[in-house]
Amino acid sequence: MASMEEIKGALSLSVSDLTRYLRQVIESDDVLQDVWVQGEVSNLARPGSGHIYFTLKDIGASLRCVLWRNNAIRLASLIKEGIAIEVHGNVTVYDAAGQYQMIVDGIRSKGEGILYQEFIRLKKLLEEEGLFDPDRKLAIPLDANRIGIITSLTGASLQDVLNTIRRRNPLLNIFIVPSAVQGESAPLELISAIAEMKVIVKPELILIVRGGGSIEDLWVFNDENVVRAIAACEIPTITGIGHETDFTLSDFAADLRAPTPTAAAELATPKTILDLKNDLKQTSEVLFSLFEQSIEQKKDQVNEISARLTYISPERRIQSEWQTMDGLTRRLNSTQLFHLSIKKTRIVGLVERLTSLNPMDVIKRGYAVVTRTVDYSLITRIGQLSPGEDLSIQVQDGSILAQTTNLKPEMG
């Protein structure tokens, strides 16, 4: 291997020699051996070895960083994808890849990364313009039938959105206007997709969705012109960009922010097919009961009218006369009965008295009545008779014919 002296005099260097030379130049520079660098973490990798690899980025450049395991144990919790941090360490060269990199031995969180500062600046500007005012927000229709979707045809989020809508309400019509959702062309494509929605598709609701990604991937949704186009859109707009923790300025400009594409699809379909079926069932029941009610009402009206008719009809008058007559008859009858019963009581008394005088009663007790056959005169004394006279002796069940033979007066 060539020495530094040899390298300086050589006509041609091996790649290894050049790389080693570079490394020595870098590693002997005081600034590069003890430096703080600020940027945003991306491409964070934590392989099983325990070392941590990541890229520190800002708008203009990126820096590969390594955090060896001995430091990683201490600092790992401070580092997350997408956050802005300041790292301390020394810059070196990774020979095999021909890349310079920073060996990190210290991390401090930097509250506001550069992208975040830009985000804050633009947010403040647009906020002051009133672009995010709540009273600018359009109401999300509850029963939109035509739903527009702006997204990439290749992303998984489109399928997520379609599956969610299909599951919740397959009655809908979906209109997709494809657009890149990351990269340089994305802002212009998004803006023209919004315009096409307004001019050609004319849906009742627009979803702008994109799956999760790094802060750089989502950055297009912080593009000032995209944000303005969303804010100016006269059709209600729901954004579903990245994950729950991702907030873009497009989210603030939209009429409603959903945490994810799937959530956007759910918010776009507040009524599911199950809700529709239930609504329809209830509505049918209302229809039925209304119809029955109206028929009942008509019946009631007819009943009321016919009751009034009956009231004023001559039939009722006649019935009333009948009733009066019946009353009188009843009174007459009861007077009659009273008198009759008095008379009847009297007769019964007389009959009883008469019965007690009936001679047959005496005969029944064993007495006999004797009469002269010739003239039926009643014989009560001896003196009325002489011997040889025909007599009739009456007992309770017949009479006996007899002749007087011996007359014997009772000796007093």
Place this chain on the structure above:
Amino acid sequence: MKNRTETKEVELLSYEEAYKELIALIESLESEEHPLDENINLFERGQELAQRCTNLLEQAELKVFKLKGEQLIPMDE
């Protein structure tokens, strides 16, 4: 009932149209009094509308279109 669309065949109505008409019909039944025969006609129309809605719900299949140039074309997923 005003704005009646009885001339339109029930079978040609979309779910939203049918449901909207059904609601309007019910509101009319609720708020106004109709002659008996009209009442019966409205009820029958209402039943047809409800049936149409049920059928559409049973048969529903998501329709997906894609904008290509200036035309919306059905999309194969």
